[in-house]
Amino acid sequence: MPLRSAFLAALLAVPLVAAGQTATDVTLTASDGNTVAIDRDDYGVPHITADTEAAVFFGQGFATAQDRLFQLETFWRTATGRLAELQGSAALAQDQGIRTVYYTPAERAAQFTQLTPRLQTMISSYVDGINAYIDSTSANPSAYLPGEYAAGGFQPEPYSVDKAMAVMQFFIRRFGEIGGDELARLAEFQAQGVDWFEANRPVNDPTASVTIEASSQVPSPPAGVTYDGPEVDPDVAATAAAQREALTASLVANGVPHKFGSFAAVISSAMSETGHVMLLGAPQMGQPRVDAKAVTAEYELLVGDSRGDGLHVAGMSVPGIPGVIIGRTRGRAWTFTTGATDNTDTFTLTLGPPGPGGVPTYLYDGAFIPAEPNVQTIGVAGSDPVTYTSFRSVYGPVYAIDADNGVAYSYRYAFENRELDMAEALLDAWDATSIDGFRAAAARIPVSFNMFYADKEQNIAYWHVGDYPIRPGDADPRLPLRGDGTQEWLGLTHFAQQPQSENPAQGYFANWNNKPVAWWNQGDNVRWTGTSPGGYHRYYDGVEVLKDHLESVAPVDFEELQELTRVVRTNAQYPEYPATYQQVIELWVYGSRGEGVGYRAENVIPPGQSGFIDITGTPSANFADQWPLYQSSAGEGPIEMKPFTFLGEADVATAAGPDAAFGLGLPFPNPAPSASTVVVRLDAPAEVEVAVYDALGRRVAVAASGAFAAGDHPVRVDASALAPGVYVVRLATDGAVRSQRLVVAR
Structure with a gap:
């Protein structure tokens, strides 16, 4: 198959x-x-x-x-x-x-x-x-x-x-x-x-x-307005x-x-x-x-x-x-x-005589060259398709044409x-x-x-x-x-x-x-x-x-x-x-x-x-x-x-903080739909049990048990078999106990 x-x-x-x-x-x-x-x-x-x-x-x-x-x-x-x-x-x-x-x-x-x-x-x-x-x-x-x-x-x-x-x-x-x-x-x-x-x-x-x-840099002094191009028709703008x-x-x-x-x-x-x-x-x-x-x-x-x-x-x-x-x-x-x-900048194009098929031309490097036509058909629900033609110059898309004044305007993008x-x-x-x-x-x-x-x-x-x-x-x-x-x-x-x-x-x-x-x-x-x-x-x-x-x-x-x-x-x-x-x-x-x-x-x-x-x-x-x-x-x-x-x-987030020598981290996620994780932190090797207790104090699950080295140990707490409710995750060693509250919710 x-x-x-x-x-x-x-x-x-x-x-x-x-x-x-x-x-x-x-x-x-x-x-x-x-x-x-x-x-x-x-x-x-x-x-x-x-x-x-x-x-x-x-x-x-x-x-x-x-x-x-x-x-x-x-x-x-x-x-x-x-x-x-x-x-x-x-x-x-x-x-x-x-x-x-x-x-x-x-x-x-x-x-x-x-x-x-x-x-x-x-x-x-x-x-x-x-x-x-x-x-x-x-x-x-x-x-x-x-x-x-x-x-x-x-x-x-x-x-x-x-x-x-x-x-x-x-x-x-x-x-x-x-x-x-x-x-x-x-x-x-x-x-x-x-x-x-x-x-x-x-x-x-x-x-x-x-x-x-x-900043040690300072703004450059204003250069004043520098523009020697043609005016724009206000209506075109x-x-x-x-x-x-x-x-x-x-x-x-x-x-x-x-x-x-x-x-x-x-x-x-x-x-x-x-x-x-x-x-x-x-x-x-x-x-x-x-x-x-x-x-x-x-x-x-x-x-x-x-x-x-x-x-x-x-x-x-x-x-x-x-x-x-x-x-x-x-x-x-x-x-x-x-x-x-x-x-994004605008470049002003000086239009010349239309080329073959009426394609606009514009002055570039001393000669009039044709704009690049992009002819596309656009489907229109409830109507006939529409043929649409746009143009591009050497700079980018032409977005406005003022034929009366012989100019057109083209974008240029720095990210083209x-x-x-x-x-x-x-x-x-x-x-x-x-x-x-x-x-x-x-x-x-x-x-x-x-x-x-x-x-x-x-x-x-x-x-x-x-x-x-x-x-x-x-x-x-x-x-x-x-x-x-x-x-x-x-x-x-x-x-x-x-x-x-x-x-x-x-x-x-x-x-x-x-x-x-x-x-x-x-x-x-x-x-x-x-x-x-x-x-x-x-x-x-x-x-x-x-x-x-x-x-x-x-x-x-x-x-x-x-x-x-x-x-x-x-x-x-x-x-x-x-x-x-x-x-x-x-x-x-x-x-x-x-x-x-x-x-x-x-x-x-x-x-x-x-x-x-x-x-x-x-x-x-x-x-x-x-x-x-x-x-x-x-x-x-x-x-x-x-x-x-x-x-x-x-x-893993830890409630004990970065400097604590012994502790049990906050469960994450909490509430937990099916599982959570806690961090056990030990300052010395120890026999450890991480167990889960219900609201009546009954041990209902053991997440980890055995000899742990000094350091941080993420422990997964499987809550998939636990009924929704409030529980306590308890870390027990020979000499100390730490607990965190865990909510099981689905």
């Missing part, structure tokens, strides 16, 4: 998800022939284990389809410009806008061949896992097909590498592509004059709040801006995550109440609602044994993107905020054809065993982000990542460049030239999409200035509310770091929703040789992990079960999040 048929036969014997319930644990045969296990915790988060990376990413694709298949349909149709096939003419403008500035299938196919074999395997295996679940929907639609397909009267298409590439590129650019507003700035310059422009649209506003407080705004509004209306903001904080051991580094990450990607699918999802991915050297990473991704974007590995944690540095370098960088980050490895990974990211990092060695770091254009001396970064070959970029900035800091004297980093450091210029980004109209004041100085809180409660403990989510939500000046994902992580090492990794980690994805709604309209029990946790920041009580723990015994 072929592998896919054999897999499907086995799969249909397993109940995958039921109305109003959680997706169940499942063991599958991946496309590489290896076994992959998907274990769901009480919140429906998939913990995926296999002996190969290919099998793990297959499992992630399968789990993503279980939870978010219809959402994934929306995302890939958005990213490939095929939403009008379902929504009709209402989505046509969005499809045309996407196809104008993104790649064609042929270009994506060529880009895929340039990826490393490891990344190719990750993407292909993820695609295979999604298709394995899609097969189950065709075989048993009443059980496995999301209700939105039945309501719409269509079936899911097979997923593909092309769709995966498009989704990954779309979201990487959605949050890391900045700028391209030069026509709006030029229209302002023409209308308001030089003095207004310099005062309200400065290249660098030294009063803006920053993340790196101390207004139309281009309106089209961008309409595209964003359409994406938001379709539930596509959009670039709004993110906040982050990293606390050094010196500023921490416990003496351990801590990190908070909170991407804001659209306002969560209790009745709307989360736009992020959580995964744990483990290759091999949890004590081994294989991939082991957990945290947040977006459905359609394999791996983990924000999260933690063994003893390391990281997060991102959008960097907001200008990496290299968006997936960010996925390569994340692969490197998941492998990193030191801050040096993480820094090297950060240097590979081509788009604009702020990256924050903390590790068990008690390092904290902030890197402003991305590739940015080095413009010629006669170019004003706020205004269009000449597109005739006489004002070309001189290259791209090097990572070492960009804002970054490690283990700062200030003791912490905080960021809310604000400027990284005083000397860093802002290009056509008006958000890093306090002037209006157009300035977004929260980008200018909103981070001060985060800084004020941290400095007022220093030394900072775990709960006060969590409290930043309430600060964002309730501050009087810039109140905003807390985030579409929130994680708080504390890290340290313990043991006589520093061999143990201690942590406290909690997170929340509102409203919940699953987006599955069955054909009767009943959502999964994990659709909104995290909503009460998320809403805790709106009240006056403690901030509530759920445990964010690893499978296995590689990382």
Whole structure:
């Protein structure tokens, strides 16, 4: 029997998800022939284990389809410009806008061949896992097909590498592509004059709040406005801006995550109440609602044994993107905020006589050359297909043509054809065993982000990542460049030239999409200035509310770091929703040789992990079960999040602390559905028993018994045979006893 048929036969014997319930644990045969296990915790988060990376990413694709298949349909149709096939003419403008500035299938196919074999395997295996679940929907639609397909009267298409590439590129650019507003700035310059422009649209506003407080560099003196290009028709500039705004509004209306903001904080051991580094990450990607699918999802991915050297990473991704974007590995944690540095420029093209077939020509290097046409057919539900033609210049996509004035406008992206370098960088980050490895990974990211990092060695770091254009001396970064070959970029900035800091004297980093450091210029980004109209004041100085809180409660403990989510939500000046994902992580090492990794980690994805709604309209029990946790920041009580723990015994929280000589660690997870882990710490060899007692004091299980050497020993407590309730885990040696409370809940 072929592998896919054999897999499907086995799969249909397993109940995958039921109305109003959680997706169940499942063991599958991946496309590489290896076994992959998907274990769901009480919140429906998939913990995926296999002996190969290919099998793990297959499992992630399968789990993503279980939870978010219809959402994934929306995302890939958005990213490939095929939403009008379902929504009709209402989505046509969005499809045309996407196809104008993104790649064609042929270009994506060529880009895929340039990826490393490891990344190719990750993407292909993820695609295979999604298709394995899609097969189950065709075989048993009443059980496995999301209700939105039945309501719409269509079936899911097979997923593909092309769709995966498009989704990954779309979201990487959605949050890391900045700028391209030069026509709006030029229209302002023409209308308001030089003095207004310099005062309200400065290249660098030294009063803006920053993340790196101390720097020996100073801003370059203003060069003044330098522009000798043609004027822009105000109506053309207004139309281009309106089209961008309409595209964003359409994406938001379709539930596509959009670039709004993110906040982050990293606390050094010196500023921490416990003496351990801590990190908070909170991407804001659209306002969560209790009745709307989360736009992020959580995964744990483990290759091999949890004590081994294989991939082991957990945290947040977006459905359609394999791996983990924000999260933690063994003893390391990281997060991102959008960097907001200008990496997209407009080049003005001087039009010439039309070429064959009416194709526009433009002046470049002293001759008129034809623009490259891209003719595509767009399917439109309820109407005939529409033939749509867009054009590209040597710089990139042409986004506006002013034939009356003989000019056109073309984008140039500093990351052109290299968006997936960010996925390569994340692969490197998941492998990193030191801050040096993480820094090297950060240097590979081509788009604009702020990256924050903390590790068990008690390092904290902030890197402003991305590739940015080095413009010629006669170019004003706020205004269009000449597109005739006489004002070309001189290259791209090097990572070492960009804002970054490690283990700062200030003791912490905080960021809310604000400027990284005083000397860093802002290009056509008006958000890093306090002037209006157009300035977004929260980008200018909103981070001060985060800084004020941290400095007022220093030394900072775990709960006060969590409290930043309430600060964002309730501050009087810039109140905003807390985030579409929130994680708080504390890290340290313990043991006589520093061999143990201690942590406290909690997170929340509102409203919940699953987006599955069955054909009767009943959502999964994990659709909104995290909503009460998320809403805790709106009240006056403690901030509530759920445990964010690893499978296995590689990382274990310990209540005894890094310096205790004898103790029994807190059980994790707790409550435990089927098993938990405790750490036994001994200052000398001893005969040990770790036993479980019920509420009546009866010994109901023995987790470990025998001679133990001095040191730290993770012990697995099997609770699968225990009835739900409250128990005591007791460590007994010849001379001492320690106990911890354990709750078994299913």
